[in-house]
Each structure stands twice: as C-alpha cells, then as structure tokens.
C-alpha cells in the first residue's frame with residue numbers, strides 16, 4: 051500500500067481545501083494579519099506538513115480548520131463541503147494541541163476515552179479503543195494517573211492518543227513531538243507515519259523542525275509571515291526552492307548574485323560576479339529581471355585545487371569537521387562567503403588546507419534560479 | 423554565599439554511613455519551616471481564641487444555665503434552654519408539644535439560605551464567566567464594579583430594596599403602568615423579599631471566588647472539549663464545572679453561612695412576621711429575655727452550619743473523584 055510521495059501528490063480527492071483564506075486579529079492600527087490570502091489543497095490520506103518560523107500563522111491555520119476561530123475572508127472546505135459555519139464539535143477533525151490541553155481532572159485513560167464518550171459510543175468499544183491507544187503510545191502502566199502527574203513527553207503522547215481515538219477524518223497536529231527526547235521522537239515519527247498509512251486519516255502536521263518535515267511528509271507547505279511561500283514534495287522543496295526564503299529556511303544554501311545575459315526558452319545564460327558565464331535551466335518567468343539570485347546547496351559542490359576552469363574561486367578560510375562530512379568555508383573574490391560540504395573519505399583527508407586558493411565547481415542543473 | 427560554602431565543606435567530610443548527610447540538612451530545613459509556620463499562624467490563632475472560641479465557650483455555658491428574670495442568667499444548671507429549642511409545654515394541660523414557631527423559623531432559614539445560594543450560583547456563574555473571558559484591563563473594571571455595593575452600608579442598601587419592591591415602589595408602579603397587573607403585588611414582608619435581599623447582598627461573595635477559579639481555568643481545555651465532540655452543555659458539565667468546583671464550593675459556603683444567620687435583611691424586608699434564625703436569637707437576648715434559649719439556638723445554628731458544610735464538602739469531593 052505504500053506509495054511514493056509523488057504519487058500521493060498527483061492524485062486523490064481533497065480532504066481540506068482552503069480558498070483565499072485571510073485571518074486578521076484585532077482591527078485598526080493593532081490589526082495582526084496572521085494569514086494573508088492562503089490557498090492550499092490537502093489531499094485525502096496525505097501527510098501534509100506546515101513548516102515555517104515562529105509566528106508565521108501555522109497554529110492560526112489549524113485553528114481555522116478545527117473551527118476554534120473563523121476566517122476573516124475565504125472558505126474552508128472539508129471533502130468539498132463548506133464547513134465554515136460548523137462548530138468544532140460537529141467537524142470530524144481532531145487536534146493535538148501545541149500545549150497538549152489535557153483535562154487535569156481526568157486520568158490518562160479518561161482523557162483518551164473522552165471523545166468516544168462524547169460520541170456516545172458503547173462502553174465496550176470505548177474500553178477497547180482506549181486500551182489499543184494506550185498500547186500504541188506506550189502508556190499502559192500510567193493509565194490511571196492524573197494527567198498533571200506525568201511528564202511533558204508523556205502528556206504529549208496522551209494528547210496524541212486522545213485525538214486519534216475517535217478516528218477523525220483529519221488529524222491536526224501542532225508540533226506534537228517537540229517535547230520528546232531524540233530517541234522517542236524518532237520512534238514516534240515512525241509510529242505516526244505508520245498510523246497515518248494504516249488508518250487512512252489525513253494528517254496536517256505542524257513543525258519547526260525541517261528534518262522532521264522532510265522525512266515524514268508526503269507534501270509540505272513552507273510558510274512565512276502569514277503566507278504560503280511554496281508547496282511541494284520534500285524533494286521539490288529541497289531541490290527546487292522557488293525563492294530565497296524557502297531556500298534559506300530549508301537546509302543550508304549558498305546565495306550568488308548574477309546578471310542575466312540571455313534567455314532562450316527553458317535555458318538562460320547568466321554572468322556570475324566572478325565574470326564567468328554559465329548556462330542554467332530555468333522554468334519560471336523570474337528570469338525576466340536583470341539581476342538574479344542563484345542558490346547552490348553546499349553538498350552539490352566540488353572543490354578543485356586548480357581554479358582556472360571553475361565558475362567561482364575562493365580562499366579557504368575555515369575547515370569544520372562534522373564526522374560524516376566536512377564543511378569548507380570559503381571567501382569569494384567579491385567578498386561573499388561560500389560553504390562547501392564534502393563527504394569524508396579516506397582519500398580526501400588532507401587535500402586542502404586553510405589559506406588555499408580553490409576552484410568551486412558545480413553542475414548547472416543543481417543551481418536554482420530564485421524568485422525574489 | 424556563606425551558607426553555600428558551609429554546606430560544601432560539610433558535604434566533603436561525609437562519613438561512610440548508610441544514610442547520606444543531605445537528609446540531615448533536609449530535616450533541619452523542615453524543622454526551620456515548621457518554626458516559621460508556627461510564628462506565622464500565632465496572630466491568627468490569638469484572634470481565633472479570643473474572638474471565636476472564647477465567646478463560643480461562654481455561649482455553651484449560658485445555654486446550660488437558668489434564665490434570669492430580666493435577661494441574663496442565674497448560676498444554676500438547667501437544660502431548659504435546650505429543651506425550648508424545639509419543644510414547648512401546653513399552657514393548659516402541660517403536655518409536651520413541638521414548638522411550631524421555632525420549627526417554622528428553622529425551616530424558613532434553611533430553605534431561604536439554600537434558595538439564595540442556588541440563586542447566587544445561577545446569577546454569579548455567568549457573571550464570573552463573563553468577567554473571566556474579558557481582556558485583562560476590562561476585567562479589573564468589572565471586578566471593581568462588583569465591589570461597589572460594599573461601599574454603602576448594608577442597612578441603607580436594604581432600605582433601598584424596600585423602596586423598590588414595596589406596594590407603591592418602582593416595580594409595582596411599572597407593572598401597573600404597563601398593564602400586567604391592576605393592584606400592587608405584595609412583595610415586601612414576604613419570604614420572596616428576604617430571598618431577593620439576601621441574593622443581592624451575598625452575590626459578590628459568590629462571584630469573587632468563582633471568578634478566581636475561572637481566571638485560572640485554561641480555556642484551551644474548553645476548546646479541547648469542543649474538539650472532542652462535546653456540545654456546549656457537555657463542555658460546561660464535564661470540563662468547566664469540575665475545574666471551577668473549588669470556587670463554586672467556596673462561594674456556596676460564603677453565601678450559605680451568612681444567609682443562615684442573616685439578621686438585617688429578614689428584619690427589614692421580612693417585617694416582624696417572617697423571622698429567620700438570626701432574628702429569633704436576637705429576640706431571646708432582647709425582648710424575650712431568655713438568654714439560655716438564645717445561646718442554645720445559636721449553638722444549634724452553628725451545628726447546622728457544620729453539618730451542612732461537612733455534607734457539602736464531602737459530596738463535592740466525592741463527585742470530583744468519581745469524574746477522575
């Protein structure tokens with residue numbers, strides 16, 4: 051049943067659809083524009099991630115989908131139906147809250163069973179499901195504890211189980227793994243992914259952690275300042291960031307400025323600050339402007355001792371050893387900095403030394419032309 | 423700094439015993455705290471002994487003495503005061519009978535106090551919820567408004583209510599003007615008037631503790647309830663009520679107890695006929711000139727309050743535990 055992320059991205063009906071959604075808190079001078087004209091379609095049984103810096107509107111978008119707040123403008127559809135007027139308790143959507151929001155006057159088991167109880171499920175079924183959930187989040191021993199007497203990570207797991215127990219159509223997860231230690235976090239990531247595939251529930255997952263976003267998502271949206279900057283599969287986002295913000299936010303990137311010389315269909319020819327001319331692929335109309343920003347991932351770069359044929363040259367300033375790879379920080383002729391990340395191997399050990407004049411070589415296909 | 427240094431030097435010469443040296447420090451710290459706590463409670467203890475326990479003992483003593491002819495007591499043991507709390511002798515054939523008037527007054531006191539408490543909950547809960555969901559600045563304004571009645575003397579406020587509900591008062595005149603009624607409705611000098619008066623007087627004592635626990639309520643939990651398919655009513659019953667229960671219990675106690683012993687309100691709004699326990703007790707120390715009976719009634723009132731409190735707190739605790 052496991053299909054590749056690109057498959058999911060290209061097919062399936064929509065679970066959640068936000069159309070031109072705007073959310074403004076307050077009014078007048080104090081107005082906060084938390085979401086600005088956000089449109090996104092999240093497909094059924096998709097693991098969709100919202101990624102972005104703090105305050106960019108991730109929680110706000112989830113709250114609109116859950117029904118706790120109402121959008122100032124725009125529509126939100128669930129399976130094609132406008133749910134804007136439905137109260138939260140009538141939406142088949144559950145939330146794992148950023149601050150857990152567990153009921154402190156109930157035990158772990160009572161918290162997990164609460165949703166099913168409210169749906170008036172038979173007692174036996176509730177007990178059964180709660181038992182399964184407790185096992186899933188490894189909380190069986192603590193099921194009779196009150197939720198103010200368990201650790202932060204345990205609370206997070208209970209919050210997850212509580213939201214999953216009623217088997218919602220869409221599960222909203224607001225940074226659900228942030229309080230877990232590394233090992234448990236990795237386990238829960240795998241567990242979440244498995245759950246999502248098995249249950250057919252659409253997951254909308256919010257995280258700060260780009261590695262988590264890249265490894266778990268079918269598709270992800272990168273947000274900034276209330277807007278969605280780019281939507282795509284992890285591969286698309288990482289390899290083809292559309293703009294500077296995305297390239298900068300996801301992974302490490304070297305930015306180069308260049309002048310446009312000529313454009314010919316999908317190929318453009320540019321001059322780098324070093325004076326060298328290169329030809330690049332570029333499939334979007336950004337190439338209309340004369341000055342371009344190019345992005346080059348540090349791991350897509352090779353260094354050569356002889357710089358005469360390479361598009362860029364730089365002086366090696368600093369070498370940082372990272373175990374599996376080494377980061378080489380170079381100073382370009384135009385004063386900019388450039389980082390190359392080379393995998394460590396026996397042969398490459400003592401190739402370069404600080405102070406060396408090196409050539410920087412990269413494949414034109416790995417260079418991204420950014421929209422500004 | 424010296425304390426830190428000291429403890430360091432001590433911990434370096436730990437003797438190889440089973441229990442670590444730290445526990446000695448813990449014990450010392452605990453002992454110091456106990457001392458501090460005793461010091462802190464001494465003023466309150468003094469007030470309690472002088473102002474509460476002392477008079478209470480005097481009352482207890484008086485209730486077992488014989489009444490003097492013109493008030494006061496004579497130093498002669500007697501259970502007559504206690505006897506007369508609920509019983510009386512027929513003036514003709516000397517048979518024992520239930521003292522109907524007292525039973526009525528006890529019953530009226532308990533009934534009106536309970537109804538006042540319920541009314542205060544019904545009015546105070548939405549008010550406290552409203553205030554707790556305002557922004558920080560407006561909250562303070564609302565709380566300030568709640569406390570304004572405390573600025574005026576209770577007697578004056580009670581007379582003001584009298585002015586509103588008497589036969590020629592605003593309410594009756596308005597109802598007649600609108601055409602709902604033709605003749606004024608007798609509201610003053612009824613149980614209803616007493617209840618209205620007590621609700622008005624004690625409402626802030628319900629709102630303030632309720633507000634205090636609602637202010638601490640995490641409204642994210644209310645959202646979590648909605649998220650998990652609980653309707654508004656069920657969120658109220660299963661999430662909000664259990665969490666604000668301490669405030670509800672405190673508010674109920676603060677309203678019920680003074681209502682039970684209320685004196686001014688029933689005196690003014692109930693007229694002479696609709697007495698409550700406070701008035702009955704006053705009567706014994708005043709006109710009635712039966713101090714032992716007054717003392718016995720006071721202690722009976724105290725007993726009712728204590729029993730009510732214990733039952734109430736027990737039930738509240740039990741229902742909290744039942745819900746988890």
Ligand SMILES: Nc1ncnc2c1ncn2[C@@H]1O[C@H](COP(=O)(O)OP(=O)(O)OP(=O)(O)O)[C@@H](O)[C@H]1O
Nearest residue numbers: 075076082083084103104105106107108109110111
């Ligand atoms: N109730 C509110 N009133 C006013 N402003 C709000 C409110 N809720 C959110 N905001 C503002 O809206 C913006 C987006 O907030 P949001 O909580 O969605 O951010 P976020 O992306 O979830 O951030 P984080 O990663 O820190 O959780 C922020 O600038 C925030 O201050």
Ligand SMILES: [Mg+2]
Nearest residue numbers: 108109148224
């Ligand atoms: Mg957030």
